[in-house]
Amino acid sequence: MRRAYKFLLRPTVRQETALAEMLRDHCSLYNGALQERRDAYRHVSRTSVRYREQSAQLREIRAFDPKHQGRWSFSSQQATLRRLDRAFQAFFRRVRAGLAPGYPRFRGVGHFDTVTFPKDGDGCRWDSTPQDKQTRVRLQGVGHVRVHRHRAVRGRVKTVGIKREGRRWYVVLSCDEVPVAPLPETGSIVGIDMGTVHFLTDSGGEHTENPGFLATMADELAKAQRHLSTFPRRTGQRTKKHRAAARKVAGLHAKIRRQRLDHHHKTALGLVRQHDVVGHEKLNTAGMTKAPAPRPDPGNDGAFLPNGAAAKAWLNRSILDAGWGQFLGILAQKAESAARRVIPVDARNTSRTCPLRIGGCGHVSGENRVTRAEFECVRCGLVADADRVGALNVLHRAGLALCDGA
Numbered sequence: 560m561r562r563a564y565k566f567l568l569r570p571t572v573r574q575e576t577a578l579a580e581m582l583r584d585h586c587s588l589y590n591g592a593l594q595e596r597r598d599a600y601r602h603v604s605r606t607s608v609r610y611r612e613q614s615a616q617l618r619e620i621r622a623f624d625p626k627h628q629g630r631w632s633f634s635s636q637q638a639t640l641r642r643l644d645r646a647f648q649a650f651f652r653r654v655r656a657g658l659a660p661g662y663p664r665f666r667g668v669g670h671f672d673t674v675t676f677p678k679d680g681d682g683c684r685w686d687s688t689p690q691d692k693q694t695r696v697r698l699q700g701v702g703h704v705r706v707h708r709h710r711a712v713r714g715r716v717k718t719v720g721i722k723r724e725g726r727r728w729y730v731v732l733s734c735d736e737v738p739v740a741p742l743p744e745t746g747s748i749v750g751i752d753m754g755t756v757h758f759l760t761d762s763g764g765e766h767t768e769n770p771g772f773l774a775t776m777a778d779e780l781a782k783a784q785r786h787l788s789t790f791p792r793r794t795g796q797r798t799k800k801h802r803a804a805a806r807k808v809a810g811l812h813a814k815i816r817r818q819r820l821d822h823h824h825k826t827a828l829g830l831v832r833q834h835d836v837v838g839h840e841k842l843n844t845a846g847m848t849k850a851p852a853p854r855p856d857p858g859n860d861g862a863f864l865p866n867g868a869a870a871k872a873w874l875n876r877s878i879l880d881a882g883w884g885q886f887l888g889i890l891a892q893k894a895e896s897a898a899r900r901v902i903p904v905d906a907r908n909t910s911r912t913c914p915l916r917i918g919g920c921g922h923v924s925g926e927n928r929v930t931r932a933e934f935e936c937v938r939c940g941l942v943a944d945a946d947r948v949g950a951l952n953v954l955h956r957a958g959l960a961l962c963d964g965a
């Protein structure tokens with residue numbers, strides 16, 4: 560089993576400078592290699608430069624510029640060139656598919672945030688001071704950087720990544736051969752319905768709420784974005800205030816991401832501990848990127864939210880929605896490491912079917928769903944919490960899938 564870990568780094572001031580220089584030099588390597596490919600592509604001969612050729616030049620580049628390029632790990636530089644190669648492969652794939660692709664772009668120094676070390680022990684060493692209680696990661700050209708290792712690392716460390724997010728630095732480990740630690744069986748199977756009013760509702764009718772801070776943060780973010788939008792979009796020199804406003808927005812986004820991730824971990828862990836099998840709706844990722852249809856005001860029949868409120872609801876919604884794919888990924892990962900099962904089921908009509916599980920009739924109709932909060936079957940008159948109905952139908956389908964599979 561594979562697994563990724565992400566830990567906060569606590570670099571010294573000098574190490575932080577070195578980390579920033581490492582990103583800057585990798586960025587310039589990336590841009591230089593991109594320039595070479597661009598020139599070749601635009602040349603009448605339409606020749607293409609490949610990864611192999613660019614990688615072969617690395618030794619010279621390093622020898623030519625020992626103070627910058629020569630300072631960093633050779634393998635990490637190869638990884639950066641490979642990243643560019645992947646961007647080109649994706650570009651050519653889209654060209655062949657007849658889409659309108661964007662040509663790979665130059666990266667600004669502030670927007671180049673990761674360096675990968677493809678192999679632990681090559682230019683980097685995870686847990687470089689095992690005799691010490693403090694965990695450190697050694698990086699070529701930077702030194703032994705302190706790691707806030709908030710959980711144990713299991714399995715074998717394969718790759719090590721360094722990532723900058725705002726002003727924070729992280730190390731990302733990818734491990735394989737992670738041992739499975741099965742949890743004791745509970746005999747319970749559950750269906751979950753993911754929503755916007757509640758983060759999720761399970762088939763027992765239990766709601767898990769969205770963390771309250773997200774709504775507060777949405778307000779704060781809206782304010783910061785409004786402030787940022789008062790600055791002209793393109794100026795040669797950004798003013799101090801403009802930069803500060805942009806930093807504020809980026810910082811809030813990062814904070815929201817961190818807190819949401821934490822919430823996802825906790826929720827997924829709770830589900831995996833309590834149930835042997837968890838059924839959930841298959842995500843319709845194409846549908847999720849579409850703007851939502853206007854929603855009726857739940858407290859006022861037939862009325863729609865006023866414009867300002869709708870805009871805020873939209874922002875709220877996008878903050879809350881953005882996480883479902885991530886949540887399901889975490890859930891699947893936790894389930895795998897605990898020898899639990901997760902079953903994605905077809906989401907069609909889960910909210911419109913009268914649930915058999917609690918004595919309903921199975922009637923499917925668009926008219927069944929009366930309001931956002933309450934379900935009422937037009938045929939048999941069954942009344943239930945609307946989100947729970949979704950979860951019950953998911954559970955029903957997961958149960959069927961289980962029977963088919965076993």
Ligand SMILES: [Zn+2]
Pocket residue numbers: 913914919920921922936937938939940941
């Ligand atoms: Zn019914």
